[in-house]
Each structure stands twice: as C-alpha cells, then as structure tokens.
Amino acid sequence: MKLRSVARALLFLGLAATATCAQAGNTFRFGYETSQTDSQHIAAKKFNEILKEKTQGEITLKLFPDSTLGNAQAMISGVRGGTIDMEMSGSNNFTGLAPVINLLDIPFLFRDTAHAHKVLDGKVGDELLKALEPLGLKGLAYWENGWRDVTNSKGPIKTPADLKGLKIRTNNSAMNIAAFKIFGANPIPMPFAEVYTALETRTIDAQEHPINVVWSAKFYEVQKYLTLTHHAYSPLILVMNKKKFDALTPELQQTLVSAAKEAGNYQRQLVAEDQQKILAGMQADGVEIITDPDREAFRNALGDQVRDMYLKDNPESARLLTAIDETH
Template sequence: MNLNRRHLAAAVALTLAAATPLAGFAADIKPRLIRFGYGLNEQSNQGRAVKVFADAVEKASGGKMKVRAIGAAALGPDTQMQQALIGGAQEMMVGSTATLVGITKEMALWDTPFLVNNGKEADALLDGPVGQKVMAKLPEKGLVGLAYWENGFRNLTNSKHPVNKLEDLNGIKLRVMQNNVFLDSFKTLGANAVPLPFSELFSALETGTVDGQENPFNTILSSKFYEVQKYLSVTNHVYSPWIVLVSKKWWDTLSKDEQKILMDAAAASRDYERKDTRDEAGKALAELKAKGMQINELSPAETARMRDKLTRINAGVAANVGMDLWNETQAELARIRTSK
C-alpha cells in the first residue's frame, strides 16, 4: 500500500513537472492586447502613425504586446473614448487636446489664438517643460499622456475676398467650431461668427448660409471646400495638437519595462506623425492652388495686429488655465524665440 502510494505520488509529481513548463510557455506566448482607438481612417496621417506605434511596440516587446488599431471613430468620438480609458474599458487612444478641456482645464492653453508662429515653436513648447507640466495633470483624472502629435495650423477660407488684413474679416459670416474661445475670438476680430457642426458645413458654404470657415489645409482639401470657396488666407491662427492617451487603470498594471516600450514607441510615432502631417499639408496647399483657390499669406505685421486685438481672449484663457502656467508659457516662448 505504501509502495503504491509512493508510485502514485511519483507519477503525479512527474505529470506536474511535465505540465508546468507547457503552462508557462502558453502564458508567455499570449500577447498583451492593447486596443488603440482613433477618429480618422486608416489611410490618414493618424492611421499611418498608429501603425508606426503598433509596429514599434510589437518589435520592442518581441511580440508580447500587440496593438489593435481601431480607427474611423469605431469606438466613439474622442469624449467617449476618454471616458472608456478613465473607466479602464479601453487601453489607448489619440485625439484632440481641445476635447480634454472639460477633464483637465489646463489643456485649454493649446486653444490660445496665435500662441505659436510655426511648427518648430510648437514642438519645443509641447515637448518642453510647459507641455509636460500640462500632461502631468492627466493622471489625477485617470489618464496618462505619452506624446503630443500634430493636427496642424488652422487657416481661413471664404467666398467673398482675400483676408489680407484685420479689417477684411468685417461682416464675413464665418463658421467656427462650437467652442467659446473660437466664437469669442472671431467676433472680436470683426467676423460674424456662426457655430455649426462640421457635418453641416459643406452645404452651408454651398448655399451661402455662411461665407467661410477655418481648418487645416488637409481638411480643406479632403472636404472639397475648394468647390465652394475661392479664397484661402494662410493665417495659422490656431495650432491644434493631438495627444496619445493611456488608461491609468491599465497603465498601473504594466511593468516598468512595458511602460518604457510604450513611451519609446509614442516618441517614435510622434516624430513620424509630425513630419508626415507637415509633408501632407504642403502637398494639400499645392493641390488647393492647382484646383483654382486664390491663396494669400497674412503678413507678420497683420498677425501681430490680430494677436493684439485678442488680448482680452488671451486673458480669459490665462485666467482659466492659471496665471502661473500662462506666465511660464510666455517666458518659455520668449526663450524658444531667442535661442538659436
């Protein structure tokens, strides 16, 4: 009896010893799945950059982390995805900083008209101490920011005349986003600002319900606004960033090595996406010109006049985000502009 028990125990031990490596191996090869949501389609600058991110994560993790890219707003608009991340129902997303203002008020800093003059200034500000300080406000709200991507500079189109100077905006019925900063800014500049959903914009331009609108070159081209708009004024009045976000609930379950893989991939995709977006914007502008749009560029002197006119708007943004952050931003921009 004792002998049989010993044989049985030995057999069980052998079975467990044989099974354990197999079970461990099965656990090792099951990748950690990351659902990454975004609003545009797979062929967009967003879609291309998400693929760069996904490939970098898979390669650096040796296949142990796998990103499932889900575009075309299939997981909902930015605001819905943000809540899914906060609740831990979704791992990652990329979206507009403007839609985060209700969650983290400091994100309103990026809505400031004429805050930066060019992409180099935007990169330095976003990737520097100010951008990181704003991003550092996210974890307390259940989100983690990894990198800022680029949506682009917004520019004016209309069907009346070129906007070469501040006075040219007087009386133009201009569709703007349903956002108080945008509404107040263009009213202050003399336009008749009309809030309208983007989905209604083309028909409103076509029927003359509004005279003009403002968006990045890529959007003006893809939305075929050149069919109903004659004049394109390069104003670069607002720089719009996107931000790569992670659910903090999920982030906290990752090892330091896994977190580093995601941070490194986010930085690589950021650099790729900014170059891709700028290249695409340059091509879009050339194509808009080829399609017959009359293009003019706002002079630095007129940009300064518009910026001065918006002092009250900027004061409102400053009060909203906090004077310390505002003053730090202005000091950092002065440093960026004087450094070689």
C-alpha cells in the same frame, strides 16, 4: 506519480492560459477621428510597427480611424472608462477635463513650429500631460495637427473684418470660440464627423483646421477660399488608460512612451513634407488660396483679450505663459 503528473499538467495549463491572457491584454485599441489617408493614420501604423519591433510582439495596436469608436469626446470617455485603450485628438478636447490645457489654444501663442515643438517636448508640455493623470489618462506624446487656417465659401479673407457674420465651425475650445467672436464671426462648435455635410449644405459658411486635415477630410471640395491665417498651432495629444499603462512593466512603459514620441516625430515630418503638395492639390481643384493675410491685424484685433481671459480662470498658469515666452 499519477497525481504529480496531473498536478504538473494543470500547472502547465494554468501558466499557458495566463500567458495567453497577458498577450491578449497587450493588444491595445487605438482610436482617432481622421481618415486612413491622413498622416495621423499613417503614423499610427508606424507606431504599431515600432512597438511590435521593440517589444518583440508583446505590445500591438488595433487601429480605429474615421471616428469608428466615436467622436473625440466619446473616445476620451472610453479611454477613461477602460473600454478603449488609447485615443488621439486635438488638445482642445481635453480642456473640459483639465482647464490648464486651454493654454495651448491661445491664438498666436507660438512664434513658429520649432518654438511649439520645443515647448511641448519640454517641461511645460510634460506638466500639461501630468494634469491628465488624476483623470485616469496617461499622456504619451504630442503629435501634430499643425497651424489652423480658415476656409470658407463666401469670399477671400484677408483681415478680421472679412470674417464678420460668417458662420464658422470651430472646435470646442473656449479660447478659440472667444477669438472668433472678437473677430466678428459666429463660431459654431460641432463634431468633426459632421463638418463636411454642414459645409456642403451651407449650414455653416466656414471652418478652421490645419490644411492637412482640410485635405484628408476633403473640405476643399465644398469650400472655395483658403486663408493661411495661422491663427493658432494645434497639437494632438495621444493618451492611454492610466490603469492599463500602470499595469505594464517599467520596461514596457518606457518603450511605449518612447515609441509614441518616435512615431509623433515621424508624423510631424509627414505633415511638414505634405504642405506644399496639399496647397498645390487644392489650388488645382479650384480653391483660391490667400497666402498673405494681414496676420498683424488679426493679432492686434485680439490684443491680450484671450490671454487675459485664460489667466482670469487659471491665474496659477501665468508662470507657464512666461516659460513659453522665454523658450528659444
């Protein structure tokens, strides 16, 4: 009897330990570069709330904003290696691993925001996320960075000629860098966390980000002019370590993906609602806003040069471009 009691006690302790480990394993570390005032952090908290509710606490998130876990490239490496569970950053940060994703950085690819969302939430978006899976990344959802615009400290930018000679911080997208070279600017990729200081010290003259990021990062404090070029739509990709995703039950996997998409839609709405308030806030702070640049001149300056550059390296993706053009 005593042996049976001991065996039962050991079994109970083993099951309890297993349950504790399983529960601890479902607290996922989630990193991103933007500050706690940005819509990305607000939506990340919403994502955590949705997961807690839908899984009854079985999945929770520990949030790391402000590049706490490193810049985008470092975090992506961390997710692939399993030291970070989830990461969210602009699609351009994945193009070195999956060149097909460069497609999203082709300037003037999307007609408007609704068009971009329809493409990303459809078959084309799914195919691009699947390209990350052999790399150890599970794409969960697309969130919103928004339309990229140009700020600078030199003068109003209304046509491509006004960019000539400007030292502008770009992301590391080959498509984006090529576009600004064609415009006559001097593109300088650098990590997001270094941009404010570089602008403040005039190491660079300009940068290009969606205005919600310009606002949350306070770039407007060290930039005099904002031009709504809308030269590219910039989505965020939310990824998870694939092995950890695959280790979850099918039910939890489905819940995780649906919660990521739900929080992404929430964040998209936040970005849309904040646009006019952000513009008014920057204007009140002394920023001159050029709302009507000659976008047709920017399009014409590029022509098909950047698109052709992409197709030269990714000829099999011509069908994806066709699918995007035909999406209504």
